[in-house]
Amino acid sequence: MRYRLDETRHVGALRIAALVEQDVTPSRFASAAFITGRKRPVALLFARGEVCWAMTPEGAALEKSTVETLMPGAWERFRRNG
Numbered sequence: 518m519r520y521r522l523d524e525t526r527h528v529g530a531l532r533i534a535a536l537v538e539q540d541v542t543p544s545r546f547a548s549a550a551f552i553t554g555r556k557r558p559v560a561l562l563f564a565r566g567e568v569c570w571a572m573t574p575e576g577a578a579l580e581k582s583t584v585e586t587l588m589p590g591a592w593e594r595f596r597r598n599g
């Protein structure tokens with residue numbers, strides 16, 4: 518499993534990015550090879566001006582430390598890349 522910060526989107530003065538969990542699994546069956554993948558949001562990051570906050574996709578508040586545990590540097594990267 519791997520975490521990735523998706524591209525930041527702008528909605529008026531609000532910036533939004535999703536921290537997603539993704540994985541890619543190569544497989545083989547008989548003589549055929551194939552790849553399956555999955556991507557799902559685990560956190561949504563929001564910013565308006567200098568104020569940043571995060572939530573789960575279900576709407577619960579997340580602390581900065583929780584986001585940083587999932588993907589170190591994600592909070593600062595989001596804050597910088599407005």
